[in-house]
Amino acid sequence: MARKEYSFYPGCSSERLTSASNYMVSVEAMCKKLDVQLNEIPDWNCCGASIGYAEGGELPRHVMNARNLAISEQVNKGQDVVATCAACWLGAKETKDRLAEDKGLLAETNEALREAGMNLQYKGEQEVRHMVEVLIEDLGYDELKKPVVKSLEGIKFAGYVGCQTNRPFGIAGESFENPKYLDKLVEMVGGEPVEKYDQKVTCCGGALAFSEPEKSQAQIKKIIESAYDHGADMIVTPCPVCQMNVEVYQGQINKRYGTKFNIPVAYYSQLMAVAYGASAKEAGLNGQIIRAPRLEEIAAKAAR
Amino acid sequence: MGDINTAMTEQYRNNFLKEVEANVEEGQWVKMCMQCGVCSGSCPLGPAWEHPPQEIFMMIRAGRRDEVLKSESMWMCTSCYNCIVRCPRELPITHIMHGLANYAHRLGLAPKMNPTRRFAKMFWNNLTKSGRVNEIELSVGLYFMDGFKTGIARAWAMKDIGIGMLKTGRLNPFGFVTHKGCKDKKGIHKMLKKAREIEDRRKGFAA
């Protein structure tokens, strides 16, 4: 048996051939090294993401999240629910909080849930947690350091925490304005964090990258520019939307602003997977549109 | 939809604040704003809001119903939650903005061509169709939202990104066909229909 077991909510962007499939690949490699077992919630559905509010309204959004949590309660008894995606975590946790404080809404939610299959009822028994919380709180930096076999020495990372992993819930003990955990994880794997990365918690525009590209790309430009200004070689992030927005629009921003951005954007889990000795493929590095050659080099080297 | 708007206007004659409290998600918090303006100053797209949240709250209290509901402002929310964590009165501002946008959308007052409104609708419909997001269908749908010709132009402009995503295995070119979604699609559809019914009943939209 694995030393830790969780009920896992992977979310839409983690599926094969989707925008954050590389995140998923690296999480699998990381968890394997840490002996953490993720039990996927069967037939999970989309959380509705934040942007779902406009058409979805209130109750339908909560019902979607409650369905996942109710299935988890039924199937993965006694386990905490863990999400890797910021939006999934936020959506599920918001639903849990709101239903806990509003009995009327809870009753309505369960009334709707009965219409779905599996004879579901949401009770609110399980905690909803982010993968980073699990790593830091259940394992701790010391445990996380143990499997490190390769140092990411010499690479300077701008730790871009973004919004939804950080607000409104955030990681316990961290500040909203300057959370430190990502920098600590970077240090743990031997990398050098950018100490004063002033765009650490700036919004990338989220879903508005699609609908308001100009406004969103102005945000992304600030995030990347500051990373360059502080001498970063790479950007590292815990959020699929952050990763995608900051990585894939660099070409368009270059066209719009005449910049020459070409900075790799990786997930914390990719850094850890490489440090734990995973291959570039196992760490999902082949999923980078802007390749991360220095990480690939280290991944290719034999462990010390 | 127009009927609901008329019904609501009559029901809450001259008292937009009460209407917001009854019908908008977390609307009961609007009266607690103390007008410090931290929300407006914290919003990443602040300058893009015709009326930043602080003003929206004031306008609700002043009964400026049409101005608020027809505004593009709330549609500028990126859901970054900065306003929530900084509000000294702990108002769930992000949710209130979402709630107002949703309400305006339900009443048919939200600006028709607002891109975020349109994208959000498309997104919800996309995810509820199978229970999970179909990314290729969503992207293509977005490009072709304004017809075939503009769609081609947009897709062309985005082609580098698309190719990048395809090459790295982060987009499924055959997603239109192979995207499976949830098994219990039927149950999810029934569940959502029910949820919508309950909400409409509660907010007086059903009649």
Next chain:
Amino acid sequence: MADMKIGAYVCQGCGLGERLDTKALALVAQKDGKAHIVREHEFLCNGQGLEMIQKDIAEGVNRVVIGACSRRAKAEAFSFENVAVSRVNLREQVIWSQPATEEARELTQEMAADYMRMGCAEAKKVSAPIPNPEHGTDRRILVVGGGVTGMTAALEAARAGYDVLLVEKTGALGGFMARLHKRVPYREPFADPQATGVEGLAAAVMKDPHITVFLSSTTTRTSGAPGRFSVDITTESGQTRTENVGAIVMASGFTPYDAGKLPEFGYGKSPNVVDQAGLEALARDAAVKGEPMRRPSDGQEIKSVVFVQCAGQRDATGTHLKYCSGHCCNTSIKQAMYFKEQNPDIDTAIIYTDLRTPGNGEDFYRSAQRKGVIFTKGKVASVEAGGSGPLSVHFHDLILDDKAATMKDVDLVVLATGQVPNSGVNIDVPVGAEDIDAGKPAEQAVSVLNLTYRQGPDVPQLRYGFTDSHFICFPYETRRTGIYTAGPVRRPMDIAQAVEDATGAALKAIQSAENASLGRAAHPRSGDLSYPSFRREGCTQCKRCTVECPFGAIDEDEQRYPQFNEGRCRRCGTCMGACPVRVISFENYSVDSVGSQIKAVDVPDEFSEKPRILLLACENDAYPALDMAGVSGHTSSAFIRTIPVRCLGSVNMIWITDALNSGYDGVMLMGCRHGDEYQCHFVKGSELANYRMSKIDDTLKNLNLEKDRVRVLEVAIADIGRVPELINDYAAKIKEIGMSPFKGF
């Protein structure tokens, strides 16, 4: 004194023994200081050390010089009955202010030696003070005003065991509080208006055996001093009785600003525009009748009420009150709740520019928001009052920047006008002139206390007609010793603050009466037994002492000589600093006691490159700051020789000219901030000193000296890091302008 016998003691503890040659210091005391007995001790403040001194005293020593720590440390240990003590600060301001290096040793030793000489010089010129034989012993407390402040002060004093006379102008106790329907909450959860409890308070006062209440009465004459005030209490019908009291609490309250001056807000044009007091009356009437509040014009139901904040307050144009009255936002919130209690559907809007809710008002504010009171940030331009019909409130919406915002169909408008203090006559304004701050002609004011003091019939005012008070250290004090003001006459405030004020003022009054009965000073030199006396034959009757005394302590006798009311004196020495012929002195502080210290310093010749800088430091802030600088390890120039003074006001110009004439290279004065935001413990001392020093330039010119030879500085007690910088800056300046040409004369 013929049989003066000086004992000088040098301590070796706290590192003094290691850093200084104490044997040499003892020798200096003996040779230069002419001490009769000199001793070193390894731990002077312990039992053994003190016993040693006591033994010498028993054998005839009557002046003691302690070369050890600052006078601010071990004050009790080093106080000996009927013996004058001079403290030589070798620890904080010598070894702790100098670097502990071998190179610094010589200058440190020189510094210590000078201070020993100064201590011995001072010892020769002072004697242990004997209590003032003229002191009064009355300990009753007079309270003027029967509102919440006066009643609370009376009850608190009575509870402490003191007899109280309470004088109230009207026929009943209660004051403004009795006019309120309810009060702003003062208990958890600060959510709803609470009963005022004024009846209970008045009943408690009436039945208290320690309190005698005089209703429909005023104080028509007040004379005397702490411990022996004589007060005429006159009834409406003209009967007067004279009572003796030890101290006075003046709680004469406030009057609402006249809303009649605000016609733009419709006051006077429509009965549906009221001020906050008017609304309280409306609410009380309704409550008595058991009916809802109705529109004053026609008795119709009230559906909409607008509150206009800062009506005639915080006015930058100079037409109305300039200040914020502090309570009015909470009061409007409370009054809006009256309507929400009557019917939650009544629209209540509060239009404010800045909502200020002191105390626990933030909770109260939230509670009002929860109840549906609407808060609108805006500035009201006008209230349109069309006869008895509904009102329209026109305002500038400051959030939406809508200059033409309007609230229509308003049934009632409430104006939040401010508090005008009932402080009596402004003694600084000549009769008949316009009192600009109070916004009213001075002659309108009726005196509250009718003091017979030469300085005027009431206590001095600071700003806007509120009575002067030392807001940092002694909030209730006035510049009339033994008279304390409390409540809104002192500064704008609400009930909760007034209750706190009343308690504080009652305790200060008790302290003052107790100190007076022992012939001691009130704060800040609480317990000081010395008092000023003057040499009649030298006095030129110039009146500077009588005019400049900040406390009105000095009158003139029939022959026009100064007459000191010792009980009123705070022992600041401002009179001593003022006297051009130097005839005023204290037993333990005089022109001579400081002057001889200045002269005792060994001034090296011009070529030694060892300048001497005299630093006269106020004992209240500057001197403690210098001590703490030493404690904190800040070092500063070794050429400084510091003498603590009671107040810069006590600095006599002769000290400065003497110092410059005898070869000092510079003189620094460190005192408290003066002006409107003054921090001077004697209110006017540092201001007077600054005025006097502004004329020093002429003196310097006459001596053919540079302007920089004298520097006056403002120092606060917290300037611990700044004080050494000021010293070093000045030392550098002196180095730059060179040595004084007056050395060796």
